[in-house]
Amino acid sequence: MTVDLVKMGQAAKKASYELGQLSTDEKNQALLKMAEALQDKAAEIMEANALDLDQAKKADLKASFVDRLVLDEGRIEGMAAGLRQIAGLEDPIGQVDRAWVNYAGLEISQRRVPLGVIGIIYEARPNVTVDATGLCFKAGNAVMLRGGKEALRTNIKLVEILRSVLTKLGINPDAVQILTETSHELANEFMALTGYLDVLIPRGSARLIKAVVANAKVPVIETGAGNCHIYVDATADLEMAAAIVYNAKVQRPSVCNATEKLLVHQDVAAEFLPLLAAKLAQASVELRGDEQACQILGSSCKAATAADWDTEYNDYILAIKVVSSLDQAIDHINAHNTKHSEAIITNDYNNSQAFLDRIDAAAVYVNASTRFTDGGEFGFGAEIGISTQKLHARGPMGLRELTSTKYVIRGTGQVRK
Amino acid sequence: MTVDLVKMGQAAKKASYELGQLSTDEKNQALLKMAEALQDKAAEIMEANALDLDQAKKADLKASFVDRLVLDEGRIEGMAAGLRQIAGLEDPIGQVDRAWVNYAGLEISQRRVPLGVIGIIYEARPNVTVDATGLCFKAGNAVMLRGGKEALRTNIKLVEILRSVLTKLGINPDAVQILTETSHELANEFMALTGYLDVLIPRGSARLIKAVVANAKVPVIETGAGNCHIYVDATADLEMAAAIVYNAKVQRPSVCNATEKLLVHQDVAAEFLPLLAAKLAQASVELRGDEQACQILGSSCKAATAADWDTEYNDYILAIKVVSSLDQAIDHINAHNTKHSEAIITNDYNNSQAFLDRIDAAAVYVNASTRFTDGGEFGFGAEIGISTQKLHARGPMGLRELTSTKYVIRGTGQVRK
Structure with missing residues (x-):
């Protein structure tokens, strides 16, 4: 050499x-x-x-x-x-x-x-x-x-x-x-x-x-890998939730802070998912759902496989899971996320606090798009990358x-x- | 298993x-x-x-x-x-x-x-x-x-x-x-x-x-490795310097913040080294010197080898080098230290600032013993170790x-x- x-x-x-x-x-x-x-x-x-x-x-x-x-x-x-x-x-x-x-x-x-x-x-x-x-x-x-x-x-x-x-x-x-x-x-x-x-x-x-x-x-x-989730809680403002999911998925799908997974509480799934699907259809987003999500969405939703929950698509694809509780959402996220950015959409104060406290990620959000995880957006002026490890910088x-x-x-x- | x-x-x-x-x-x-x-x-x-x-x-x-x-x-x-x-x-x-x-x-x-x-x-x-x-x-x-x-x-x-x-x-x-x-x-x-x-x-x-x-x-x-130096500058209070070197070498030689090397300015070497040697003799410290140091100290000093400058003794041994300038001291330390703890003994303000600014180590001292690099001494209450790397903790x-x-x-x- x-x-x-x-x-x-x-x-x-x-x-x-x-x-x-x-x-x-x-x-x-x-x-x-x-x-x-x-x-x-x-x-x-x-x-x-x-x-x-x-x-x-x-x-x-x-x-x-x-x-x-x-x-x-x-x-x-x-x-x-x-x-x-x-x-x-x-x-x-x-x-x-x-x-x-x-x-x-x-x-x-x-x-x-x-x-x-x-x-x-x-x-x-x-x-x-x-x-x-x-x-x-x-x-x-x-x-x-x-x-x-x-x-x-x-x-x-x-x-x-x-x-x-x-x-x-x-x-x-x-x-x-x-x-x-x-x-x-x-x-x-x-x-x-x-x-x-x-x-x-x-x-x-x-x-x-x-x-x-x-x-x-x-x-x-x-740096970098981002299998980011948004959890739409039972008390979420569903219009706000749809706007945030749309932004987090579609605004720039190729980047690490784009959202890849949607978890939705069963109490609002039937109302929220069709509303969201109509919005995402404008950007031709492919939907992959668990059984319940597919039941609600019908033919506009493919069946998700086990691998989907761990995949960072960086593409116009969103996988959707219906959950029965905040606890289930938190456990799912901590088990499958890449410790990058995670959001809850909720109007329940206790749930917002529990989500912020218990989710293990570099950035945890209430009622905002995961796309904000960025040195420029945070106000740092510039960034060399986004650390997903816990040592030195996160x-x-x-x-x-x-x-x-x-x-x-x-x-x-x-x-x- | x-x-x-x-x-x-x-x-x-x-x-x-x-x-x-x-x-x-x-x-x-x-x-x-x-x-x-x-x-x-x-x-x-x-x-x-x-x-x-x-x-x-x-x-x-x-x-x-x-x-x-x-x-x-x-x-x-x-x-x-x-x-x-x-x-x-x-x-x-x-x-x-x-x-x-x-x-x-x-x-x-x-x-x-x-x-x-x-x-x-x-x-x-x-x-x-x-x-x-x-x-x-x-x-x-x-x-x-x-x-x-x-x-x-x-x-x-x-x-x-x-x-x-x-x-x-x-x-x-x-x-x-x-x-x-x-x-x-x-x-x-x-x-x-x-x-x-x-x-x-x-x-x-x-x-x-x-x-x-x-x-x-x-x-x-x-954590841990400590090839620590003390540099005695031309303007040092030589009584203070001897007390600090004695403490840093003898108080607990087996630990990583004990001093292993002494650099001394040529202008004060002839006065300082015999004073120090007499003091260190009380603790039977073995002295290894470069040519100039051995000339001054005579038979109480062995000739140091190249390996000495990079060795952490963790023992009653001190290697001594006579230097012609602060720059030479700083360059020697940055080339041979383990980035742990380094001290200058001086009464020259500019030299103290230059040493603090230019030495690459976790802890840099003016007029104090390197033995203070310790969570307890710093006031942290307890420590899990002393990091000698630059990422996360130093x-x-x-x-x-x-x-x-x-x-x-x-x-x-x-x-x-």
């Missing part, structure tokens, strides 16, 4: 120590200059991108795949705008989470510091190259990028531009590095780069994430989630007794 | 959901009852312990090993006192880290929740069985324990007692489970129990921790570090646009 990962890792570590000492202003200036450079060099980027596109077309890749690969002026502007937005976000580095004086008179403070070196593994989406770099950089971290092979030429050009901006500003360009080879062997070596990678974040399909979680030797933040991850802490302790000669 | 880990994991998961709903009072009552039960059943515990001790003696295990295995009335009282102390600590569960209303009028709050199911892998120290269970329980987590084989009978008895208290109080006893087999195959299966174990915390020797980090498929919190881990968060979102029918 021509790529020396250990050497890259050492360079990244060194750069990360330097990045950690930059002021917020210095980082913001760099981000704005990166944005400018991307727009200035749009022609070069599109030239590199054309080579990737040629190859993708020759390889007869799916149109939707090729579409995500394309960079035109508009998309390059979009990437630049993303960097400018990140420049405008609050810098978490140096913030103090808590500070106190201990019994011995030591001043102890817990200070936000960068994680260090962050690895990103992603698919053939060049925007991730810029977006992930911007977020990691703003939080003072070096990045090592491993993108999909189909976008390699585009990614190399993007990284070249970003690095040249850093060099011009006197910042160590090894803050941004890309693996210029995309073999599986090298990817596996990358996932085992302990001592250099402080964390690895996979961004992309469930398959990619699963592979990374299974193979990585370095700490991973698991839910939408913004800049703060790309940091760690250290204890800073000032004494006057204290020794331990 | 007679132990069915998946079944245990399912039971633990179920218990964890129930534990997460207990009030602080219910958890505290249970901890106090556990303490009482340990003291009431001291005779039974010592009986089981005697069987372990017999076997350990027959196996001709080291005296220090056997000593850590022994449970007498005093130690059982100590374990009970530990549980009572945990009952007195603030409960992190239900605390809200932040709360706000987003642009769409959703009330969003980030609430502390238990991690879920915590696995603990440890050596033949029965006190860990009780201590780890107490901390995990108070933070609303179920535990699955895998202790050293030499303490198996003692551990089984302890867990039996703790579980019977839970049963009597109407709490699901599967909140506390122990692996009753200690084969390596089962340990490996345990470390790969994804879907049930939310996190695995190894407690014990560097070798154990390394093995767990290398083999685990579930998220691990790495430094002493108290109850708060045994929790995760979830976003609780209350709406009035909001859908995403």
